[in-house]
Amino acid sequence: MKQFSFFGKTVIVGIGVALIVALCMSGAAGSARAETKLMVVSDLHYLELSLYQGSDLFLRALRRGDGKITQYGEELLSALYRQILAERPDALIVTGDLSFNGEKKSHAALAAWMKTVEDAGVPVWVIPGNHDINVGQPIGYGNGLYYGVEAATPEDFAAIYADFLEPGEAGFSYLAKVSDRLWVAMTDVSWYQEQAQTFGVFTARHADWLEGALKTARAEGVQVVTASHHSLLAHTEFSRDSFLMFGSESMAALARQYGVRLNLSGHLHIQHIVREEGLADAALGAFCMWPHRYAIVTLSSEGALTYDAKALSERFLPEGFLETSREWFAGIASEKVKATLTGTEEEIEMMADYAARFNLAYFSGTYRREDAAWTDDPAYALWERQKDSAFWTYMKLVMNEAAGDNLHLDEADAR
Numbered sequence: 001m002k003q004f005s006f007f008g009k010t011v012i013v014g015i016g017v018a019l020i021v022a023l024c025m026s027g028a029a030g031s032a033r034a035e036t037k038l039m040v041v042s043d044l045h046y047l048e049l050s051l052y053q054g055s056d057l058f059l060r061a062l063r064r065g066d067g068k069i070t071q072y073g074e075e076l077l078s079a080l081y082r083q084i085l086a087e088r089p090d091a092l093i094v095t096g097d098l099s100f101n102g103e104k105k106s107h108a109a110l111a112a113w114m115k116t117v118e119d120a121g122v123p124v125w126v127i128p129g130n131h132d133i134n135v136g137q138p139i140g141y142g143n144g145l146y147y148g149v150e151a152a153t154p155e156d157f158a159a160i161y162a163d164f165l166e167p168g169e170a171g172f173s174y175l176a177k178v179s180d181r182l183w184v185a186m187t188d189v190s191w192y193q194e195q196a197q198t199f200g201v202f203t204a205r206h207a208d209w210l211e212g213a214l215k216t217a218r219a220e221g222v223q224v225v226t227a228s229h230h231s232l233l234a235h236t237e238f239s240r241d242s243f244l245m246f247g248s249e250s251m252a253a254l255a256r257q258y259g260v261r262l263n264l265s266g267h268l269h270i271q272h273i274v275r276e277e278g279l280a281d282a283a284l285g286a287f288c289m290w291p292h293r294y295a296i297v298t299l300s301s302e303g304a305l306t307y308d309a310k311a312l313s314e315r316f317l318p319e320g321f322l323e324t325s326r327e328w329f330a331g332i333a334s335e336k337v338k339a340t341l342t343g344t345e346e347e348i349e350m351m352a353d354y355a356a357r358f359n360l361a362y363f364s365g366t367y368r369r370e371d372a373a374w375t376d377d378p379a380y381a382l383w384e385r386q387k388d389s390a391f392w393t394y395m396k397l398v399m400n401e402a403a404g405d406n407l408h409l410d411e412a413d414a415r
């Protein structure tokens, strides 16, 4: 086996023919490609098949969840692989929450899938999220019973994803040198030293590492995009405390100082973009939930940076899958609110249906507050009588958010 460096990343290829194919397909290894193209996914929450296959208990657990359709994890990965081949990006960036809840077995299976992506010529780069390392007690799902499974430690994570990250200086923070014009500062702010916590922290160590990386990039004339699991900018009123990383002001200040215009994040599970003083934080909708978002980031030959959120194509999925997935997500939201509402059976049905549609639109990044159909809807008048409902509070916060395009970012936005 021959080992060689591939834009800072170690790639091992057995034979010369495979090497030539890989270099030609990636377009990132010195060919005269005008633009650099990244593909981004986040929050896969993949659970290895044997840990839930045939378990009704698992389906019941998911129905009490937030809309993940993890029982179709294999179909989703297969479709994503085909989508990657169709997009032909220079790299795939994964911004954390790779596994369902930190199972070592899920990480191993996912890394094997990533190997197939790299074998097809697309380098893969990962950082962990809050559901990936030192999770208290991951579980498997049997017939009528749960059982404990092995949790991945930081050492496990490093070994399993060795081909998909660089040795880190602050956690698993490193520079993904995607091309000679664009690097991604993969910034691991998740907190899992003792036991995984929901929050993320940008520490002094992160600041030292990031400033050094940004200085190097500036000296070499390379544009940097940062990536983190947690939000760099506050997205929503209801999510500020648990989703915005601690120390975000320091990271944002460094980013602005060195001309970073875009941070790629996940964690929210909502497709949502915030623009603030020349810096944008694009939270990518969770891949494990309808409509199965991924994003394309391009740096044009002129240096223009664009971001486009897309959805997994129907043609790569089993027939009717997207409708099934939409109904699954809608059904979960609808059942959750029904229990909290008062009114006639018909009124409750109308409000629950409205809540499900609202939630789907918001999570997928397509909700538009200026669309009068939301307030003209007869169910909205019914909802106005449910002022004590937590869901009403959530809807009002969303409706009062600043209007903005949550799917696209162009050069004008990013400056």
Ligand SMILES: [Fe+2]
Residues within 6 Å of the ligand: 043, 045, 097, 129, 131, 267, 269, 286
């Ligand atoms: Fe997540």
